[in-house]
Amino acid sequence: MKNKKKWVFILSMFVLVLILTGCGTGEINQSSAGVWDRYIVYYFGEAIKALSFGNPGIGIIIFTIIIRIILLPLMHYQTKSMRKTQELQPKLKELQEKYASKDSETVRKLQEEQQRLYSDAGVNPLSGCLPLLVQLPIMMALWQAISRIPELTQGTFLWLELGKPDPTYILPILAAIFTFISTRLTTMSQSNVQGAMKAMNYVMPLMILFMGVKLASGLSLYWVISNAFQVLQTLLINNPYKLRREQEAEEQRKRELEKALRKANTSKKRKK
Template sequence: MLPRRLKIALLFVLIAVLSAGCTAANPNHPLPIDPVHGGIWDKFFVFPLSWMLQRTADVFGGSYGIAILIVTVIVRLAILPLMLKQMKSSKKMQELQPLLVKIKDKHKKDPQKYQQEMVKLYQENQVNPLSGCLPILIQMPILLAFYHAIVRTGPIRHHDFLWLQLGEKDPYFILPIIAAATTFLQQWIMMRNNTAMSDNPQMKMMLYLMPAMILFISVSLPSALALYWVYGNIFSIIQTYFLYRDTTPKGGVAK
């Protein structure tokens, strides 16, 4: 488990980054993407995604809905090695849970000794509890860059896909509901295959809190971003299924 102070620090960092990014890319007055004078953010994050989206849309007859799907898959495949590392670490953490419980019971009156023994156990098994944060920290600027690319790329803002105007909110709230539902499903599948997560009260709370946050965000932001979130969740659900198919749910027997 992560130290409480670290969790709070990470939360404040993510909130600060999202707040700054969303303020900069105001949907009502979007700034043009400037890969030359726009600084590191525009040059290395926003412009490449905008360029990929536009070129992919050109290949698929101008469909930015399909372009978002293709670029989402490309981005997720690019960070797949990090996800694999995270899941391997998660499996090891799951295997170490019985030993961690024993150490905690043995040193419940000596928190310092408990921390020392826990760190020793992690080192002996080459497990880093912080590795689970890395994919999240990497995905957040990518998601924020996607937000900028979508809001600040003119053709996307004026493009239709299915019933959606990609630059506007979903008038029927269908996509935000799907985004929240797939977020819940993705987290539920992950917890179902991870004893350490399923036994963690904070993770159980996030199972419901995260979809609620995604629903709230998706309702107020352009449909293109919610579409990206849905595509990403579906990719994660499929990814989790294949990566955990050699295991069974809690209480089951490995194949």
């Protein structure tokens, strides 16, 4: 149920952003009308140009890194929330076993108990979607800026014409690879990953690859830098390999403690 809600939420965000951006194709400048074009897309373009140092590709890279740094507290909040959710898994499983019946009254009670459990633990099940909620408008504004501001549309970087798709497909492939690594590292730190979350490991990279082939290469450049940053951030701050080692060490410690207790109890019984 929770995974289904996340999928509905994600799709809803895509629809909302598409509505916000509309189908505008005209040039954007200081005289453009509308809140989205005049105050968001225009100033995104101005920020990229200010950071370009003569090359808009460099501006996109620096702009992307700045955005990722700004989002660090939100990503940290997401990580903490995901860990709390993982800690609740045994209790959630107990509730599912207790309310295993599929009749409407039992399902309602299960949902109420789950919501109470989340509330008592201070966990929002949809908090994992917050970074996506913030990044979608950013991504769409960047795409519009690259597609509708002449200095960016006509800009070049390495072999790329930023306003046109990458003819070599190198950036879309790199973007898909980094997206896969990023989502894979995220799910590795969670246990019992099933359903929609497991599918996201493959769906998101394929979506990025498809859009990267079709859309402006400047957007693919954003995806490459953004997801590469995410991979590095995960390895440094929330390294799943380190977490697994810590979990294995904790489990080993518990086994040794239980073994010592059993041995002590056996010794007491023999003395008696």
